Structures are given as structure tokens and as C-alpha cells.
Amino acid sequence: MGWWAWSVVFLAMFAAPAFGQRCATCHADPNLMERLVGDSAAAMRLGVDPATYEASVHGRLGLPCTSCHARLDGYPHGDIAPADCSFCHGEEERRWASSIHGRPHPRTATAPASCADCHGSHDVQRVGDPRSHVYRLTRFETCATCHSNPERMAVFGQKDVERVQTYLNSVHGRALVEKGLAVVAICTDCHAGEEGGAHGIDRVSQPTSLMNRANVVETCGTCHVGIRDQYNAGIHGQAFAQGSPDAPTCVDCHTEHAVQPVASPQSSVYPTHVVQTCSACHEREELNERYGLPPGRRSTFLGTFHGIALVSGQLTVANCASCHGAHAILPSSDPRSSIHPANLVRTCGSCHPGIGEGVAEGRIHLASVREINGFALLVQWFYYLLIAGTVLFAVVMIFLDQYRHRVVDARRRGGRDA
Ligand code: HEC
Ligand code: HEC
Ligand code: HEC
Ligand code: HEC
Ligand code: HEC
Ligand code: HEC
Ligand code: HEC
Ligand code: HEC
Ligand code: HEC
Ligand code: HEC
Ligand code: HEC
Numbered sequence: 001m002g003w004w005a006w007s008v009v010f011l012a013m014f015a016a017p018a019f020g021q022r023c024a025t026c027h028a029d030p031n032l033m034e035r036l037v038g039d040s041a042a043a044m045r046l047g048v049d050p051a052t053y054e055a056s057v058h059g060r061l062g063l064p065c066t067s068c069h070a071r072l073d074g075y076p077h078g079d080i081a082p083a084d085c086s087f088c089h090g091e092e093e094r095r096w097a098s099s100i101h102g103r104p105h106p107r108t109a110t111a112p113a114s115c116a117d118c119h120g121s122h123d124v125q126r127v128g129d130p131r132s133h134v135y136r137l138t139r140f141e142t143c144a145t146c147h148s149n150p151e152r153m154a155v156f157g158q159k160d161v162e163r164v165q166t167y168l169n170s171v172h173g174r175a176l177v178e179k180g181l182a183v184v185a186i187c188t189d190c191h192a193g194e195e196g197g198a199h200g201i202d203r204v205s206q207p208t209s210l211m212n213r214a215n216v217v218e219t220c221g222t223c224h225v226g227i228r229d230q231y232n233a234g235i236h237g238q239a240f241a242q243g244s245p246d247a248p249t250c251v252d253c254h255t256e257h258a259v260q261p262v263a264s265p266q267s268s269v270y271p272t273h274v275v276q277t278c279s280a281c282h283e284r285e286e287l288n289e290r291y292g293l294p295p296g297r298r299s300t301f302l303g304t305f306h307g308i309a310l311v312s313g314q315l316t317v318a319n320c321a322s323c324h325g326a327h328a329i330l331p332s333s334d335p336r337s338s339i340h341p342a343n344l345v346r347t348c349g350s351c352h353p354g355i356g357e358g359v360a361e362g363r364i365h366l367a368s369v370r371e372i373n374g375f376a377l378l379v380q381w382f383y384y385l386l387i388a389g390t391v392l393f394a395v396v397m398i399f400l401d402q403y404r405h406r407v408v409d410a411r412r413r414g415g416r417d418a
Helices: 003-027 030-037 040-046 050-055 090-097 115-119 139-147 150-154 163-168 171-177 187-191 216-221 225-233 235-241 250-254 271-282 285-291 297-302 305-311 320-324 341-349 374-417
Strands: none
Touching: 003 030, 030 040, 090 115, 115 139, 139 150, 139 163, 139 187, 163 171, 216 225, 216 250, 225 235, 250 271, 271 285, 271 297, 271 305, 271 320, 297 305
């Protein structure tokens, strides 16, 4: 607030009682209002409870009614302008006016959410006050008044009204509601604008949104600091920093509103789901070609003991992340990598204590036939020949058997008849 606004506030605090009482004469008296407008429902709507206003942040300061209802200085009122907060909160107003909630919406030509939609009108409280409509622990309820309301959102052509519910079932939502944990991610931590916080909310596709792809890692990283640093040091983080459109960010692996604890079977990174999460990219042919990555990671994993056991529900075996790590993933050529030959004894040893030096020589992802070493190739061909031979033998036996039944037996019967 600028000094001029403060001086008006200061002056108003002295003049206040007179103004407030004047308006309250009618607006705090339901009977008088009903007589004036001749309709009890309208009178109800026009009623202002003086106690509510006096308990609000503005009422406590003794601000007169006319600080928001400008040009309303007598009765009959005539042309009534909408309440205006901008004189004192110009900075908030400016930011809001260029956000998705303040810009006139193409469908309605009005602002989707006004100051009062989020803050209330006569019961505005400080943000840190539990009674505030934007109090941190209950703020989502205010967002939900619209974003969970199908009729209200349909006016703006929005059909997705499940987001708040999805959030409430996530690790963040449950920690907020069940544990009362104020430091978890709430709607406005993720959706704020780079400037102006909640007043700068915009579509995720806009570069100013903190959830725009370019900003996701930094935004999640304001709380998950250690993981952000690991991620930035890994191959995915490096590719992301270089502007690769294919590198995974936090939400590609964890989802956004539905983020779950790693230990939850619903989590996208639960042991049985990791394979699918990594494969969403690593099974894409054009991606592997573009980055020169080996293909077939999923099938060559699923063919191993670990893969078979994992699919059958044994959670303690290795999944992609057990060997590669989750955030600081590095190529096997990098000496710091958990899958660098020199580090395999340690990586495998975390589950196989005392595993020998020989692990580096074995292929961990079952290789394709082309890649398999000589002996394995020999064994494979031996089995191919064995199987083919067995099948051929069976076919010959059946043929001979049929021949005996139809030809030899028939000839014998023929001989007897003659
Ligand atoms: C003599 C009674 C009376 C007094 C005094 C009075 N009002 Fe009103 N006000 C009304 C009535 C009646 C209406 C309904 C509309 C109309 O008839 O103009 C109304 C309407 C309004 C509205 C518009 C509500 C809406 O959205 O339709 C606002 C805002 C308002 N008054 C604020 C004030 C303020 C602020 C003051 C003090 C500066 C004040 N009124 C003083 C009787 C009064
Ligand atoms: C902090 C700003 C602010 C102050 C101060 C304020 N109002 Fe309001 N008032 C609003 C807002 C916001 C609305 C919602 C409608 C709108 O946006 O115009 C509203 C609505 C109204 C309405 C219409 C009824 C309704 O709820 O829609 C009346 C009548 C009214 N105010 C009277 C008063 C009176 C009387 C006072 C003084 C006791 C007062 N206002 C003080 C912001 C204010
Ligand atoms: C979409 C909901 C929403 C709308 C619309 C909105 N606000 Fe806010 N406002 C908030 C939230 C949430 C906070 C808490 C601070 C934050 O997270 O940025 C806040 C904080 C504030 C504060 C406290 C100072 C600050 O910036 O932290 C003021 C003053 C304020 N808003 C005024 C306004 C005014 C004036 C308007 C209309 C021009 C408005 N707000 C519109 C949600 C909203
Ligand atoms: C005449 C000036 C004036 C007008 C008009 C006004 N306010 Fe305020 N508002 C104040 C003052 C003064 C404070 C107390 C600020 C402080 O102590 O930092 C305040 C506090 C607030 C706060 C709490 C800020 C915090 O730090 O938590 C919110 C939210 C707020 N106003 C919203 C509104 C909204 C919404 C409107 C319009 C409906 C409005 N104000 C109209 C002067 C005004
Ligand atoms: C008064 C109703 C209302 C309130 C309250 C409200 N919003 Fe909105 N919001 C809308 C509408 C309407 C849109 C525009 C939808 C569209 O065009 O797709 C929107 C757009 C958005 C968008 C961009 C959506 C998109 O589809 O691109 C985000 C993000 C958002 N709101 C978050 C919030 C958060 C967080 C809160 C609570 C702090 C909140 N909103 C409070 C009505 C509201
Ligand atoms: C952990 C971060 C996070 C939290 C917390 C979060 N969101 Fe989102 N939200 C996202 C991301 C990322 C997207 C974009 C992906 C999508 O469209 O689903 C998104 C999309 C949206 C959209 C559609 C925006 C668009 O441009 O398509 C709306 C509306 C929305 N969220 C509202 C909310 C509301 C309301 C809350 C609080 C109940 C909330 N979000 C909590 C991360 C978050
Ligand atoms: C390539 C996929 C991927 C990316 C990108 C990713 N994660 Fe993870 N994350 C995982 C996996 C897999 C786990 C489970 C690790 C485990 O089982 O030890 C995990 C675990 C977590 C955990 C829980 C830590 C624990 O061990 O309990 C948090 C918190 C987390 N990630 C946050 C983030 C954040 C923040 C980002 C963005 C900076 C991010 N993740 C990026 C895959 C990813
Ligand atoms: C405002 C801080 C904050 C932000 C921003 C935030 N988180 Fe969290 N997150 C937390 C806290 C605190 C917890 C722990 C909740 C608990 O233990 O109940 C958590 C838990 C998690 C977990 C579960 C870890 C586990 O226990 O297995 C994951 C995964 C996660 N967050 C991912 C993300 C992602 C992805 C983003 C960005 C889209 C994000 N977080 C943004 C604070 C935040
Ligand atoms: C959104 C797509 C995406 C997801 C999801 C993803 N990756 Fe990647 N990954 C990439 C891209 C792109 C590269 C190549 C980066 C580069 O070389 O610049 C890469 C590189 C790698 C490398 C290094 C390969 C090399 O030799 O350079 C490993 C190992 C790897 N990813 C493992 C994983 C694991 C394990 C998971 C799951 C936990 C996973 N990735 C999830 C896109 C993805
Ligand atoms: C038991 C440990 C282990 C598991 C489980 C595992 N990998 Fe690997 N991965 C390795 C080792 C060791 C290498 C390097 C030697 C090789 O290619 O066999 C490797 C190589 C890779 C590479 C090439 C990177 C490079 O720099 O050589 C990618 C990409 C990859 N794995 C992805 C995955 C994915 C995706 C999964 C899950 C479907 C997975 N891995 C499961 C150990 C594992
Ligand atoms: C997250 C833990 C974990 C990691 C890491 C891990 N394994 Fe395993 N592995 C298991 C479990 C559990 C079994 C099943 C053991 C059993 O039932 O006896 C298994 C089974 C095996 C088997 C077949 C059964 C056997 O005991 O002979 C081989 C071979 C194997 N692992 C090799 C490796 C190699 C090589 C690495 C490192 C590249 C590795 N594992 C990393 C957990 C792990």
C-alpha cells in the first residue's frame, strides 16, 4: 500500500463511526430494508451484519463503508458501482488483472474470480488468520467453491472438476488435512505466478506459471531441495537443463495432483509401477534413436529373474530404480554411476551381500541373441535344434502310426475278405 492510501486510511479511522452508522441505519435493519425494497429475500441479500464487518481486518481499522463502495454517499443510491479494492491494494489488483482469474474470460467477458470470490467481502481477514478464506490449511476449500463445482465451471467451458478431490487423496493433500502440516504443497505453491503469488495464477501452458514445464523442477525443489540437487546432477537433470523436451521432470515420474508416497501401491514409482513409468520413454523407438540409447530395456529386464519375480509380486527384488537410482541416474560410462562396472559390486551388494567381483562380466539386462557371447549362443542353438528335432520326431511318429492304421490294416482286412 502506498503512503497516500495509508493517509486516507488514517483519516478514515477518525471519521469512520459516523459513516458506518449512517449506512447501518438501513443495511443493518432487516425490517426497514424490507419496507424499503418490499421483498424479504432482497432485503436479506442487502443486509450487512455490523458485527461481522467490525470483526474484519477493515472493520477493526474502522474503515468506512465508502472505502470500497465509492460514490455511495447518500440515499437514494442511484447508480451503484461494484465494490473496488484497488485504491488501497493497487499492486494486488494489477497482478490479478493480468492473471487467468482477472482477465475477462472469452466466454463471459467477465473476470472468472473477483477479489471477493477468494477473500470474502465484509469478513476479510488477514491471510494468517484461521478465519480467512485463504488461510493456508483451508485455502483449497475456496478454490473448490469453483473448481469442484460443475455448473460454475461449465459456464467457462471447463469440464474437469476432479482436481481438488485428486489432490486431497495425494500425499500432499492428506498431510495437509490429516496431519495439519502447513509446509506441504498446496494449490497456490504449485500454481502461483512467478510474480504476484496467488494473484498471478495462470494456465500451466503459460511461461509465467510455476507449474510450466520450464519451472516445475525449481518449484518442487523449493521444498524437496536435496532431491532437486540429485536430479540436477543426473543425466535427466542435465538433459532438462539443456532444454531437452524429452527429459523427465518431477511430474512425469510422480504425476501432479495424484502424487503418492513411494510406499503406496497407488504410487507411479511403487516397485511394480516403476517399470511402466520408465518405459513410457525408454521403450519409445524414436527417443532411443535420438539419444543413442539401447532399446528393449523393458523386455530384457522382464526376462531376468528380477523381472519375473517382480511381475509375480515379489517386491524385494530389483526394479529399474534399485540399480539405476531414482534421481541421480547416470550412464554406465560415468565412473560415478551406480551401474559403472566398478560400482556394480556395491550396487548389487546392497541386496546380495558378499556378491563376487564377477558381476560386472555378466549381462544384467538379458541381451538380444546378437549380443550374447559365444557359449550362450551355442546353448541357445542347441535348444533350438533339440526343440525342432523333438517336434519333427513326434510328427514322423504320428504319420507312421496313421499309415499303419489306414494302409497296412486296410490291406490286411482286404486280404481276409478276398
Ligand atoms: C435510507 C436507507 C439506506 C441508507 C442510509 C443506505 N442504503 Fe444502501 N441501499 C438501500 C436500499 C433500499 C438498497 C436497494 C437498492 C436501491 O433501492 O437503491 C440499497 C443498496 C445498496 C447497495 C447495492 C447492493 C446491490 O448489490 O444491489 C450497496 C452496495 C449499498 N446500498 C451500500 C450502502 C452504503 C455503503 C451506504 C452508506 C454510505 C448505504 N448503502 C446507505 C438503503 C440504504
Ligand atoms: C473492504 C471493502 C468493503 C467494505 C469496507 C464494505 N463493503 Fe460492502 N461489499 C463489498 C464487496 C466486495 C461486496 C460484494 C459485491 C460487490 O462486489 O460489489 C459488497 C457488498 C455489499 C452489499 C450488497 C449485498 C451483498 O452482500 O451482495 C451491501 C448492501 C454492502 N456491501 C453494504 C456495505 C456496508 C453497509 C458497509 C459498511 C458497514 C460495507 N458494505 C463495507 C466490499 C466492502
Ligand atoms: C484466486 C484467489 C484470489 C483472488 C481472485 C484474489 N486473491 Fe488476494 N490472496 C489470495 C491468496 C491465496 C493470498 C495469500 C498470499 C499468496 O499466496 O499469494 C492473497 C493475499 C492477498 C493480500 C495480502 C497481501 C499479499 O499479497 O500477500 C491482499 C491485500 C490481497 N490478497 C488482496 C486482493 C485483492 C485486492 C484482490 C482483487 C484485485 C485479490 N486479492 C484477489 C487469493 C486471491
Ligand atoms: C481504504 C483502503 C482499503 C480498501 C479499499 C481495501 N482494503 Fe484491504 N486492507 C486495508 C488495510 C489498511 C489493511 C491492513 C493492512 C496491513 O495492516 O498491512 C487491509 C488488509 C487486507 C487484507 C489482509 C492482508 C494481510 O496482510 O493478510 C486483505 C486480504 C484485504 N485487505 C483485502 C481487501 C479486499 C478484497 C478489498 C476489496 C473488497 C479491500 N481489501 C479493500 C485497506 C483497504
Ligand atoms: C470464483 C471462481 C473461482 C475461484 C474461487 C478460483 N478459480 Fe481458478 N479459475 C476459475 C475459472 C472460471 C477459470 C478459467 C477456466 C478455463 O477457462 O478453463 C480458472 C482458472 C484457473 C487455472 C488455470 C486453469 C486452466 O484450465 O488453464 C488455475 C491453475 C486455477 N484457476 C487455480 C485456482 C486456485 C489455485 C484457486 C484457489 C486459490 C482458484 N483457482 C480459485 C474460477 C475460479
Ligand atoms: C504439487 C503441485 C500441484 C498442486 C499441489 C496442485 N496442482 Fe493443479 N496442476 C499441477 C500441474 C503440474 C498441472 C498441469 C497438469 C494437468 O493439466 O493436470 C495442474 C493443473 C491444474 C489445473 C488445470 C490447469 C491447466 O492449465 O490445464 C487446474 C485448474 C488446477 N491444477 C487446479 C488446482 C487446484 C485447485 C489445486 C488445489 C486443490 C491444485 N491444482 C493443486 C500441479 C499442482
Ligand atoms: C525418472 C523418474 C523420476 C524423476 C524425474 C523424479 N523422481 Fe522422484 N522418485 C522416483 C522414483 C523411482 C522414486 C522411488 C525411489 C525408491 O524407491 O527409492 C522417487 C522418490 C521420490 C521421493 C521420495 C523419496 C524417498 O526415498 O522416500 C520424493 C520426495 C521425490 N521422488 C520427489 C521428486 C522431485 C521433487 C523430483 C523433481 C526434482 C523428482 N522426484 C523427480 C522417480 C523420479
Ligand atoms: C511447499 C512444499 C512442497 C512442494 C512445493 C512440493 N512438495 Fe512434495 N512434499 C512436501 C512435504 C512436506 C512432503 C511430506 C508429506 C508427508 O510426509 O506426509 C511431501 C511429499 C512428497 C512425496 C512423497 C514422498 C514419500 O514419502 O514417499 C512426493 C513423491 C512428492 N512430495 C513429490 C513432489 C512433487 C513432484 C512436487 C512438485 C510437483 C512437490 N512434491 C512439491 C512438500 C512439498
Ligand atoms: C520422460 C521421459 C523419460 C523417463 C520417464 C525416463 N527417462 Fe531415462 N532418459 C530419458 C532421456 C531423454 C535420456 C537421454 C538423456 C541424454 O542422453 O541427454 C535418458 C537417459 C537415461 C539413462 C542414461 C542412458 C545413457 O546411456 O545415457 C538411464 C540409465 C535412464 N535414462 C534410466 C531411466 C530410469 C531408470 C527411469 C525410470 C526411473 C527413466 N530413465 C525414466 C528420458 C526418460
Ligand atoms: C539388476 C540391476 C538393473 C535393473 C533392475 C535394471 N537395470 Fe538398466 N542397466 C543395468 C546395468 C548394470 C546396465 C549397464 C550394462 C548393461 O547394459 O547391461 C544397465 C543399462 C541400462 C541402460 C543403458 C544405460 C547405459 O549407460 O548403459 C538403460 C537406459 C537402462 N539400463 C534402463 C533400465 C530400465 C528402464 C530398467 C527397468 C525396466 C532397468 N534398466 C533395470 C542394471 C539394471
Ligand atoms: C533391491 C535389491 C536387489 C538388487 C539391487 C539386486 N538384486 Fe538380485 N535379487 C534380489 C532378490 C530379492 C532376489 C531373489 C533372491 C532369492 O529369492 O533368493 C534376487 C535374485 C537375483 C538372481 C537370481 C537368483 C539367485 O540368487 O541366483 C541373480 C542372478 C541376481 N539377483 C543378480 C543381481 C545382480 C547382478 C545385481 C546387480 C546388478 C542385483 N541382483 C541387484 C534383489 C536385488
